Amino acid sequence: MKKAIALLLTVVMILGVMLSAVGCSKQQEQAAEQQAQKEEQKEEPKTTLDIIKERGKLIIGTSADYPPYEFYDENKNVVGFDIDVAKKIAEKMGVELEIKDMSFDGIIPALLSKQIDFAIAGFTITEERKKSVDFVPYLDASLTGSETGQILIANKEGSVKSVEDLNGKVVAVQLGTTGEEEAKNLAEKYDIEIKGFSKVVPEIILELKNMSSDAAVVGLNTAKEIVKEHGDLMIVGDVLNSEEQGIPVRKEDKELYDFIKGVIDELKASSEYQKMVDKWFKEENK
Ligand code: ARG
DSSP states (O other): OHHHHHHHHHHHHHHHHHHHHHHHHHHHHHHHHHHHHHHHHHHSOOOHHHHHHHHTEEEEEEOSOBTTTBEEOTTSOEESHHHHHHHHHHHHHTOEEEEEEOOGGGHHHHHHTTSSSEEOSSOBOOHHHHTTEEEEEEEOHHHHSSOBOEEEEEETTSSOSSGGGGTTOEEEEETTSHHHHHHHHHHHHSOOEEEEESOIIIIIHHHHHTTSSSEEEEEHHHHHHHHHHOTTEEEESSOSSOBOEEEEEETTOHHHHHHHHHHHHHHHHTTHHHHHHHHHHOGGGO
C-alpha cells in the first residue's frame, strides 16, 4: 500500500513537472509571437499619412496674420490662399481639416515636435530652413504674375519716404521671418533699431498706425493687401530680395510630401490652381 501511494505521488509529481513545462513553453511561444509582432511593426511603422487617415483629420499649422495667405475674416474664420490649398489637400485625403493658429516663429518647432502634420504660412524657401524641413514648392512669380520678396511699408505721415531715410529709424518685423533677415541686412547699411513682433496683423499694423515704429518689412503680396486696407500706410521702395514659397513638411514624411505635391500638380494640370491663385493674388479680383 505504501508503495502504491509512493508511486502515485511520483506520477503526480512527474505530471506536474510536465504540465508546468508545457505551460512554460506556451508562455515562451506567446512571448516569441509578441516579439515577432513587434518586429513586424518596426519594419513598417505608420507614416504620418496613415496617421492622418486613421485620425480622420489633417492638422496644419499657420500664422493667421498674413493676408492674402492666411488671415481672419469678419466672421473670425481663418481664410486665404494657403487655407484653400490646405482644404484641397484634406479633401483629397478624405479627412477633416483642423487649423492651428500660432506665432510664425513657433511653426517649424511645432512641426518638428509633431504637434502639426505640416505647415502652410507663406513660407519662403530658404537654405537655412531646408536644413530642418523639406519644402513642396507651391507659389512663385510664374503663378502670381509678379516677383515676390520682402518690402518696406510705412505711415504716409511718417519720415520714411525711401530706403535712404532709414537712418536712426525703428523698423518692425515679424519674428523668425525673412522680413527679419532683410531688416538685419538693412541694419548693416543703415543705423536702424529692429523691433520684433509675433503677428503682422494686428501688431505691426498698429505700430505703423500709431507711429511707434517708422517702417516695417513684410512680403510684397501682404504689403499690397495692407495698403489697400489701410489708406494711411504705403509701400516704400522696391522688393529687397526675391522669394519662392513652399509648404514645409518633416524630412522623414516622404509619403506626405509626395501626396501634397501630387495634389498641387493635379490642380495645376487642370488650371484650377491658377484660378485659386488669381482669386487671392490678382489685383482686379480684389
Ligand atoms: N515669407 C516670409 C517668411 O517665410 C514671411 C511669412 C510670414 N507668414 C505668416 N503667415 N505670417 O519668412
